[in-house]
Amino acid sequence: MNMQTTIAGVTFKNPVMTASGTFGSGMEYGEFVDLNQLGAVVTKGVANVPWPGNPTPRVAEVYGGMLNAIGLQNPGIDVFMDRDIPFLKQYDTKIIVNVCGKSVEDYVEVVEKLGDEPAVSMLEINVSCPNVTEGAIAFGQKADALYNITEEIKKHAKQPIIMKLSPNVTDITEMAKAAEAAGADALSLINTITGMKIDIHRRKFAIANKTGGMSGPAIKPVAVRMVYQAAHAVQIPIIGMGGIANAEDAIEFILAGASAVSIGAMNFVNPYTTIEVVKGIEDYMKRYNVENLTDLTGAVDV
Amino acid sequence: MKQKQTAVVASQRELAPMIYDMWIESDLAKDALPGQFLCVYTRNKSTLLPRPISICEVNEDKSALRIVYRIAGQGTAEFATYKAGEPVEILGTLGNGFNVEVAAGKKVFLMGGGIGVPPMLQLAKALNAVTAKENIQIVVGYRDNQTFLREDLEKYGQVYIATEDGSVGTKGNVMNAIEENALQADVIMACGPMPMLRAIKGYAENADIPAYISLEEHMACGVGACLGCVVKTKEKDHHSHVNNARICTDGPVFEAKEVDI
Numbered sequence: 001m002n003m004q005t006t007i008a009g010v011t012f013k014n015p016v017m018t019a020s021g022t023f024g025s026g027m028e029y030g031e032f033v034d035l036n037q038l039g040a041v042v043t044k045g046v047a048n049v050p051w052p053g054n055p056t057p058r059v060a061e062v063y064g065g066m067l068n069a070i071g072l073q074n075p076g077i078d079v080f081m082d083r084d085i086p087f088l089k090q091y092d093t094k095i096i097v098n099v100c101g102k103s104v105e106d107y108v109e110v111v112e113k114l115g116d117e118p119a120v121s122m123l124e125i126n127v128s129c130p131n132v133t134e135g136a137i138a139f140g141q142k143a144d145a146l147y148n149i150t151e152e153i154k155k156h157a158k159q160p161i162i163m164k165l166s167p168n169v170t171d172i173t174e175m176a177k178a179a180e181a182a183g184a185d186a187l188s189l190i191n192t193i194t195g196m197k198i199d200i201h202r203r204k205f206a207i208a209n210k211t212g213g214m215s216g217p218a219i220k221p222v223a224v225r226m227v228y229q230a231a232h233a234v235q236i237p238i239i240g241m242g243g244i245a246n247a248e249d250a251i252e253f254i255l256a257g258a259s260a261v262s263i264g265a266m267n268f269v270n271p272y273t274t275i276e277v278v279k280g281i282e283d284y285m286k287r288y289n290v291e292n293l294t295d296l297t298g299a300v301d302v
Numbered sequence: 303m304k305q306k307q308t309a310v311v312a313s314q315r316e317l318a319p320m321i322y323d324m325w326i327e328s329d330l331a332k333d334a335l336p337g338q339f340l341c342v343y344t345r346n347k348s349t350l351l352p353r354p355i356s357i358c359e360v361n362e363d364k365s366a367l368r369i370v371y372r373i374a375g376q377g378t379a380e381f382a383t384y385k386a387g388e389p390v391e392i393l394g395t396l397g398n399g400f401n402v403e404v405a406a407g408k409k410v411f412l413m414g415g416g417i418g419v420p421p422m423l424q425l426a427k428a429l430n431a432v433t434a435k436e437n438i439q440i441v442v443g444y445r446d447n448q449t450f451l452r453e454d455l456e457k458y459g460q461v462y463i464a465t466e467d468g469s470v471g472t473k474g475n476v477m478n479a480i481e482e483n484a485l486q487a488d489v490i491m492a493c494g495p496m497p498m499l500r501a502i503k504g505y506a507e508n509a510d511i512p513a514y515i516s517l518e519e520h521m522a523c524g525v526g527a528c529l530g531c532v533v534k535t536k537e538k539d540h541h542s543h544v545n546n547a548r549i550c551t552d553g554p555v556f557e558a559k560e561v562d563i
């Protein structure tokens with residue numbers, strides 16, 4: 001039985017990754033799970049300089065999920081490379097660095113610095129964070145803007161790039177195709193869905209930023225649908241995410257067309273989710289005599 | 303040790319209207335520190351995020367933890383229905399806790415307001431190992447005569463009470479109680495609502511004494527990974543490299559002068 005999956009020439013021991021921003025750089029959850037057992041650790045978005053993020057409250061609970069507006073707080077690429085990469089290098093897992101920025105130049109600066117670090121296998125470009133006013137999301141909601149930034153980053157990137165798509169668009173296939181046409185090596189989706197919660201007793205927004213990105217089990221059907229649509233629109237591999245809580249959820253994404261999956265908000269609910277998903281996928285493969293995990297990708301209704 | 307586990311409710315009772323007192327059997331009690339907290343999870347799968355609750359007390363043989371909490375919404379309402387012998391999902395032990403060593407041999411104020419009173423109990427116990435009982439001045443504020451945990455606190459220090467309605471002790475808040483009783487201290491340790499903590503921060507700055515305050519914020523991970531629960535700090539934080547520290551891991555206890563509240 002073979003759980004390996006290969007994306008843009010990078011082979012992962014299994015298809016289970018962490019969703020950016022929910023797992024830090026692995027240090028905190030390393031106390032709960034053996035990072036060696038993960039396909040990859042995808043780190044929190046990092047920019048060219050430190051970002052302070054948004055005011056609090058930054059998180060709120062909603063039915064079957066949560067809203068967040070962290071605002072991409074991060075220590076900046078230099079600290080990240082001095083501290084977080086050496087930490088992750090100790091483990092036998094792949095490192096995917098999530099990159100954020102306010103302008104094309106910001107992204108390029110980070111991408112170029114990471115180019116000198118062979119331990120980083122891939123870059124995930126976050127053009128879809130709904131919680132920062134400038135940049136970011138603007139690149140992820142218009143096909144031509146997405147095309148341009150992808151093309152520009154591709155010129156400077158030494159590692160293969162994953163474009164992380166926003167679900168806050170009318171037609172996900174248009175975005176997927178634009179990223180592919182501009183040279184993206186892979187796609188990841190979905191980022192959070194913009195939401196809002198109002199505390200009726202205090203007559204205040206539950207999140208200081210007013211809007212927040214929704215994630216968690218409640219968004220899973222939307223995410224599975226988008227992964228399926230994107231997988232039918234492009235040839236490049238897809239990393240699927242959005243509400244994955246267990247192996248059954250992960251397999252749904254894989255059958256819909258994902259080559260790998262990421263676990264996000266559910267780490268907060270059960271810090272052991274990632275390794276439980278690895279084990280559960282293995283059990284499923286045994287039960288249905290699946291020799292290669294890759295045989296499952298897109299295997300719905302065939 | 304940090305672990306998520308299914309522990310067992312040892313006992314539960316209503317301590318005052320809407321205030322519940324639960325003992326949980328768990329090996330997490332072994333190295334629990336005063337001021338640390340647990341994340342408690344609901345069985346209801348629509349309310350997924352953890353509820354942070356302070357550790358109120360650790361039993362003699364360190365096999366059980368006590369939490370005292372107010373019903374504030376769906377999660378705490380669910381916890382209040384748990385009976386002895388039932389499972390309870392917890393993650394712990396979390397946060398830094400109070401450093402009792404800073405109070406060695408000194409006169410201390412332990413100040414708790416409302417649902418900030420519970421963590422003062424284990425703290426008062428722990429302080430008895432480093433300073434004389436008469437140095438431990440426990441100043442607690444309540445809304446009315448429902449002065450929960452009062453008898454427990456009296457075992458470990460001198461208790462002064464303030465109530466908003468004046469039914470017990472000083473009428474007003476904990477600051478009024480200090481004034482009315484002409485108390486003074488070398489160090490403050492406190493937990494309570496934000497207006498109380500702001501007043502304590504101001505008082506400590508004027509009196510030029512250190513104050514250690516326990517802060518609250520909405521949390522998602524409870525372990526420092528999501529950056530949801532930050533507080534503004536005076537200096538750049540060693541972890542974030544911006545002026546933000548994580549309440550769940552760098553706190554919940556901070557020296558008042560280091561945070562912007």
Ligand SMILES: Cc1cc2nc3c(=O)[nH]c(=O)nc-3n(C[C@H](O)[C@H](O)[C@H](O)COP(=O)(O)OP(=O)(O)OC[C@H]3O[C@@H](n4cnc5c(N)ncnc54)[C@H](O)[C@@H]3O)c2cc1C
Nearest residue numbers: 061351353354355356371372374375376377378518519520
């Ligand atoms: C470090 C820390 C220690 C605490 N210790 C205690 C304690 O010992 N006793 C006690 O009664 N309460 C304590 N609280 C407050 C307690 O966490 C909230 O009352 C509780 O989360 C409310 O949950 P709910 O489901 O009943 O309310 P809901 O309003 O239904 O909760 C909805 C969401 O908001 C969050 N939330 C609501 N109020 C708060 C709050 N004040 N702080 C953080 N998150 C909140 C909940 O965790 C949940 O995710 C503490 C909070 C923190 C941060």
Ligand SMILES: Cc1cc2nc3c(=O)[nH]c(=O)nc-3n(C[C@H](O)[C@H](O)[C@H](O)COP(=O)(O)O)c2cc1C
Nearest residue numbers: 019020021045068126190191215216242243264265
């Ligand atoms: C607290 C939090 C922080 C996040 N930060 C980032 C980030 O920095 N970069 C990014 O591309 N996505 C970020 N995301 C989005 C997740 O990576 C993921 O796409 C989304 O949450 C959906 O998956 P889930 O439902 O499993 O959480 C964040 C999500 C959460 C909940």
Ligand code: FES
Nearest residue numbers: 524526528529550
């Ligand atoms: S709750 Fe996630 S960092 Fe504190």
